[in-house]
Amino acid sequence: MPVSLGKSHARALHHLLRNHLxxxxxxxxxxxxHRAFELGRVERRRLTFTPRERDLLRKEAERYFGWDLIEPLPAEDRIQAASRAIDEKLAPQRPDDGFVLAKGVLPGVLPVLPAGCALRVALDQLDLAAIGRVLVVENLDCFDQIHRFALPASLREALVLYRGHGAATRGTRQLLQRLPAAVPVVVFADYDPAGLVIAATLPQAGQLLVPQLTPELLAKGSREHFHRQHLQARHLDNSALGGWQTVWAEMKQGGVSVKQQHILALGAPLRCIAR
Incomplete structure (x- = not known):
């Protein structure tokens, strides 16, 4: 199978070429x-090149990426990179940079949306001064169905954001970092260690939305999923959680992972806990 090279490989090549290593x-x-270009030789866990091999590597890399990697990588988005006939994935700006998936009460001149609709919005189109409260939701299906949850009355006028996973998280984090410090940010995630880590590591997150725990809701939880999240649990044990420390203690005592979908299915009331 051919080796697929990406941005990390291009950065490594740039470092070698720029520094004449x-x-x-x-x-x-x-x-x-090494597998892709078959240049250089391995000696004692080092890959070494002759000056000629390094020159050949530069030419082969330029043919592969469409960019002379002795030069810095392009500082632009993928459309601009493609217009310059280089590998568009070398562009540092990803498609989700500068965008959020939003619903609820959209600020400024943005339209009023039906409950089942959301809008992918460029951050530059959001009037930050008009945002009164933000609710960040972990899972996409629960973001879509947020109007069906038993939310506190204080969140009925909130701007609701999908937190996203992987690269999709970048736009949400960028928006939270730009918000005025006085804007309350509430996080609604799964009731488990991974969900609490998400809340604890989002910029400006000051409130956590947690369910009213009942025997029926805890019975829906998964002990297996809870114990799989041992790395997140270790992180929480070593974190300054403030007012969320009681939530973490309660989670550990229950020892189950309760998903947002379970909370909706059982209609569990939700309440905000300040950090």
Missing amino acids: LEVAYNATWQDI
Whole structure:
């Protein structure tokens, strides 16, 4: 199977070429590059090149990426990169940068949406001064159905954001970092260690939305999923959680992962806990 090279490989090549190096550590990135171009030799966990091999590597990399990697990587989005006939994935700006998926009460001149609709909005189109409260929701299906949850009355006028996963989180984080400090940010995630870590690591998150725990809701939870999240649990044990410390203690005592979908299915009331 051909080796697929990406931005991390291009950065490694740029570093070698820009600094006129003839050897590098034979780590996973350089193992990929070595397999792709078959240049250099491995000696004692180092990949070494002759000056001629390095020149050939530069030419082969330029043919592969469409960019002379002795130069810095392009500082633009993928459309601009594509217009310059280079690999568009080298662009540092990802498609989700500067955008959020939003619903609820949209600020400024943005339209009023039906409950089942959301809008992908560029951050530059959001009037930050008009945002009164933000609710960040972890899971997409629960973001879509947020109007069906038993939310506190204080959240009925909130701007609701999908937190996203992977690269999709970037736009949400960028918006939260731009918000005035006085704007309350409420996080609604799964009731488990991973969900609490999400809340604890989002910028400006000051309130956590948690369900009223009943025997029926706890019975829907998964002990297996809770124990799989041991790394997140360790992180929480070593974190300054403030007012959320009681939530973490309660979670550990219950020892189950309760998903947002369970909370909706059982109609569990939700309440805000300040950090």
